[in-house]
Amino acid sequence: MNKSVVVAVIAAVFVSGCVEQTFQVRQNISYERFERDSVQCRTTALQNVPNNSVTTWMPYVGFYTEDTNAVLRLNNYNICMRDLNYQELTVPPCTGEAASTARALFSDPGYRRTEMRIQANTCFVTNMTQQVYFYSE
Numbered sequence: 001m002n003k004s005v006v007v008a009v010i011a012a013v014f015v016s017g018c019v020e021q022t023f024q025v026r027q028n029i030s031y032e033r034f035e036r037d038s039v040q041c042r043t044t045a046l047q048n049v050p051n052n053s054v055t056t057w058m059p060y061v062g063f064y065t066e067d068t069n070a071v072l073r074l075n076n077y078n079i080c081m082r083d084l085n086y087q088e089l090t091v092p093p094c095t096g097e098a099a100s101t102a103r104a105l106f107s108d109p110g111y112r113r114t115e116m117r118i119q120a121n122t123c124f125v126t127n128m129t130q131q132v133y134f135y136s137e
Helices: 003-018 031-048 070-083 096-107 109-113
Strands: 021-025 053-058 062-067 087-091 123-126 132-135
Touching (some): 031 109, 062 070
Antiparallel strands (some): 123 132
16 A cells, blocks of 8 residues: 555544544433444444445555445434434534543543533543543533
């Protein structure tokens, strides 16, 4: 694989934590319930719209693989979450002191029992397994 493609992919992963992202959210449910619902919908979406990897070659890039069903599977996931009364919301990442506080709260195993509360000043952090935690000051 071309080194510039590898660098671009790694940069995209790091930058994704620095920009607003859209999430499916629902007020006053535990993070454990949120995780269960999300996993259930992801599993259902994958069963309904399986991976369809296609390998292609492009000049200056070389060979790359893409899943041609990714958009359809995401739509399937979003519909499933809406059926469970979730709403799409764009949330900014936590920065500075809010990020430090959110990560400290997120590291406590008891966070899974806390209820999700989304407010106007809500931001998000993720952990190494890409689980999300919403924080409001």
